[in-house]
Amino acid sequence: MLNDRKLAVLRAIVEDYVSTNEPVGSKALAGRHGLGVSPATIRNDMVALEEEGYIIQPHTSAGRVPTDKGYRLFVDRLSTVKPLSAAERRAIDTFLGGAVDLDEIVARTVRLLAQLTRQVAIVQYPSLTRSSVQHVELVPLGPQRVMMVVITDTGRVEQRVIDGLDEVPEEAVENLRQLLNRVLDGKWLNNVPDAVVDLPSQVPPDDRPLARSVLSVLMESLVERHDEKVVLGGTANLAAMDFSASLREVLEALEENVVLIRLLGEAGNPSMLTVRIGAENSHEGFRSTSIVSAGYGIGDQSLAKLGVVGPTRMDYPGTMGAVRAVARYVGSILAGQ
Amino acid sequence: MLNDRKLAVLRAIVEDYVSTNEPVGSKALAGRHGLGVSPATIRNDMVALEEEGYIIQPHTSAGRVPTDKGYRLFVDRLSTVKPLSAAERRAIDTFLGGAVDLDEIVARTVRLLAQLTRQVAIVQYPSLTRSSVQHVELVPLGPQRVMMVVITDTGRVEQRVIDGLDEVPEEAVENLRQLLNRVLDGKWLNNVPDAVVDLPSQVPPDDRPLARSVLSVLMESLVERHDEKVVLGGTANLAAMDFSASLREVLEALEENVVLIRLLGEAGNPSMLTVRIGAENSHEGFRSTSIVSAGYGIGDQSLAKLGVVGPTRMDYPGTMGAVRAVARYVGSILAGQ
DNA sequence: ATTAGCACTTAAGACCACGGAGTGCCAGGA
DNA sequence: TCCTGGCACTCCGTGGTCTTAAGTGCTAAT
Numbered sequence: 001m002l003n004d005r006k007l008a009v010l011r012a013i014v015e016d017y018v019s020t021n022e023p024v025g026s027k028a029l030a031g032r033h034g035l036g037v038s039p040a041t042i043r044n045d046m047v048a049l050e051e052e053g054y055i056i057q058p059h060t061s062a063g064r065v066p067t068d069k070g071y072r073l074f075v076d077r078l079s080t081v082k083p084l085s086a087a088e089r090r091a092i093d094t095f096l097g098g099a100v101d102l103d104e105i106v107a108r109t110v111r112l113l114a115q116l117t118r119q120v121a122i123v124q125y126p127s128l129t130r131s132s133v134q135h136v137e138l139v140p141l142g143p144q145r146v147m148m149v150v151i152t153d154t155g156r157v158e159q160r161v162i163d164g165l166d167e168v169p170e171e172a173v174e175n176l177r178q179l180l181n182r183v184l185d186g187k188w189l190n191n192v193p194d195a196v197v198d199l200p201s202q203v204p205p206d207d208r209p210l211a212r213s214v215l216s217v218l219m220e221s222l223v224e225r226h227d228e229k230v231v232l233g234g235t236a237n238l239a240a241m242d243f244s245a246s247l248r249e250v251l252e253a254l255e256e257n258v259v260l261i262r263l264l265g266e267a268g269n270p271s272m273l274t275v276r277i278g279a280e281n282s283h284e285g286f287r288s289t290s291i292v293s294a295g296y297g298i299g300d301q302s303l304a305k306l307g308v309v310g311p312t313r314m315d316y317p318g319t320m321g322a323v324r325a326v327a328r329y330v331g332s333i334l335a336g337q
Numbered sequence: 338m339l340n341d342r343k344l345a346v347l348r349a350i351v352e353d354y355v356s357t358n359e360p361v362g363s364k365a366l367a368g369r370h371g372l373g374v375s376p377a378t379i380r381n382d383m384v385a386l387e388e389e390g391y392i393i394q395p396h397t398s399a400g401r402v403p404t405d406k407g408y409r410l411f412v413d414r415l416s417t418v419k420p421l422s423a424a425e426r427r428a429i430d431t432f433l434g435g436a437v438d439l440d441e442i443v444a445r446t447v448r449l450l451a452q453l454t455r456q457v458a459i460v461q462y463p464s465l466t467r468s469s470v471q472h473v474e475l476v477p478l479g480p481q482r483v484m485m486v487v488i489t490d491t492g493r494v495e496q497r498v499i500d501g502l503d504e505v506p507e508e509a510v511e512n513l514r515q516l517l518n519r520v521l522d523g524k525w526l527n528n529v530p531d532a533v534v535d536l537p538s539q540v541p542p543d544d545r546p547l548a549r550s551v552l553s554v555l556m557e558s559l560v561e562r563h564d565e566k567v568v569l570g571g572t573a574n575l576a577a578m579d580f581s582a583s584l585r586e587v588l589e590a591l592e593e594n595v596v597l598i599r600l601l602g603e604a605g606n607p608s609m610l611t612v613r614i615g616a617e618n619s620h621e622g623f624r625s626t627s628i629v630s631a632g633y634g635i636g637d638q639s640l641a642k643l644g645v646v647g648p649t650r651m652d653y654p655g656t657m658g659a660v661r662a663v664a665r666y667v668g669s670i671l672a673g674q
Numbered sequence: 675a676t677t678a679g680c681a682c683t684t685a686a687g688a689c690c691a692c693g694g695a696g697t698g699c700c701a702g703g704a
Numbered sequence: 705t706c707c708t709g710g711c712a713c714t715c716c717g718t719g720g721t722c723t724t725a726a727g728t729g730c731t732a733a734t
Binding site: 037062 | 675676
């Protein structure tokens with residue numbers, strides 16, 4: 001049904017529409033692209049494409065515009081990811097290289113991604129559950145307060161104050177500290193619960209209340225509370241975009257971190273590029289946007305996701321290239337830390 | 338020159354224009370407000386107000402619109418801060434009361450402020466230099482790495498890893514830890530440099546390289562690097578605003594944390610409400626917005642600023658009331674922690 | 675299967691007329 | 705001296721008509 005030329009026509013329509021933002025007609029198309037056939041022929045192909053639902057015309061006598069389904073076919077079969085230019089790669093390198101800690105890596109990444117794609121960038125903080133414990137510290141703050149600090153191999157530090165304890169002797173804290181480090185050192189965070197479950201029985205009976213308090217806070221901070229933060233950048237680029245939905249709707253959706261995290265999480269294979277187009281996005285506010293995302297992490301272990309949000313009418317090859325490149329660079333920077 | 342009635346006219350113009358977003362004419366004004374004079378009289382007053390630069394008409398035969406100077410007079414002399422309703426105060430209380438740590442207090446505050454004012458809210462993290470040291474911890478991470486954690490009385494935690502040391506014995510770290518706590522406990526952060534300047538001479542000669550490394554990182558993290566973070570909220574409200582400038586310009590300016598911090602910092606008396614109207618803002622991107630800000634802190638010690646950004650055509654009394662109330666509540670919550 | 679030609683549709687722009695809201699000014703009245 | 709009613713004027717916004725340009729669908733010929 002869809003021979004090669006029809007596909008070529010679809011590709012040309014997508015490319016033209018993305019760059020001009022105007023419905024593309026048969027004549028203009030035959031002129032600009034070297035398809036070697038007349039406008040009339042292209043028109044015939046167009047009605048076929050329209051019947052299949054890949055393109056529509058906004059009104060009778062207007063050119064054609066790709067549908068979500070058309071973009072989907074385009075990214076799946078008609079385009080290849082565009083690698084970055086050497087200059088762009090150098091820019092990434094120097095820009096990300098200067099970061100000193102995790103916060104700054106994330107902040108710079110989001111700026112970079114927004115700048116490269118001229119769209120809204122989203123970067124998720126590396127997830128706790130995918131990293132491992134490097135060190136646990138317990139610090140007595142007073143007779144009844146203890147601070148717990150957990151350091152992970154991705155450079156993340158979580159700290160909590162444990163309050164309302166009975167009088168705790170310093171050496172009990174010290175014992176517990178040593179025990180925790182012995183048991184947890186190098187453990188995946190999601191294995192922490194199993195590792196500590198019988199830990200209270202290993203301390204002297206007098207110290208068990210302390211141990212239980214510390215463990216419950218530990219579990220809460222590491223496991224139950226997936227406080228996966230996300231950072232946004234490039235929202236100014238929204239002003240230049242034109243959604244069929246209202247700008248307000250998109251801005252509102254972008255403010256809901258929970259939504260963003262779910263959206264990134266929905267992506268398929270975590271180490272691959274994922275593209276969700278228009279109505280494929282489950283959240284109402286993103287029905288007229290496309291989201292290109294990728295996992296990033298150390299080695300082939302994906303720690304978190306990053307991506308960009310733009311109009312469905314976006315430069316998919318270029319955007320996908322930028323997202324993929326940035327994800328890889330961030331991974332290598334994290335590994336080098 | 339400006340008698341009472343002219344001022345009343347200006348006040349009426351501002352109030353009408355703020356609520357209708359349309360230039361207000363003499364007839365409509367005489368009808369709605371009980372000024373007790375005829376439209377013709379109001380017209381005469383209007384030309385006077387226009388000659389003084391408080392109002393302008395967008396074109397002949399249109400109503401009048403307040404200028405920046407008009408708004409300024411309005412907030413300075415013609416309006417009073419509107420206290421929140423009891424329901425609003427209760428809402429603040431329950432909403433902010435549920436926060437468990439500093440991050441969450443800030444996050445909730447920004448949401449609250451955006452919701453109350455229906456504008457863009459900005460909250461600055463409590464400044465380091467205004468708080469005091471509660472505890473310093475040094476944790477050996479390996480033979481050549483030490484982690485330093487500083488906890489302040491505002492609940493903020495700063496941590497740094499000190500790297501590339503010579504072999505450091507554990508007891509040297511422990512000694513230094515005790516010394517630091519003895520010297521710094523309760524100190525204002527901005528007094529820390531003075532307090533530690535002669536500290537290397539108080540440790541055994543062998544440990545001085547370690548002490549110097551730790552101190553230089555300490556100084557860097559606390560003093561030189563005023564990494565005062567700001568958090569934004571309610572950007573979706575931008576969509577409903579109409580600036581004379583482009584939306585993009587405002588969004589861009591809002592993304593520059595440095596600009597926001599400077600802007601908040603420019604405010605006058607830190608414990609008072611500050612209003613900057615239109616061109617009074619030094620930054621280009623905010624020329625068509627007004628910024629209402631206030632300091633907040635524990636007791637009468639101002640730790641940081643918060644505020645909202647909206648169109649010059651904003652409800653000043655209501656906005657000022659909300660900003661002031663939120664600033665006070667946040668202060669009391671911080672004090673209670 | 676492709677192409678050229680042609681009649682048809684539609685949105686967008688130009689032009690115009692007109693009603694409404696608002697103004698400035700002037701002369702008369704308290 | 706200040707206020708008011710009246711009046712002519714200005715300008716914006718709206719709605720109507722017309723025209724143009726772009727693009728389509730269809731048919732007949734290649």
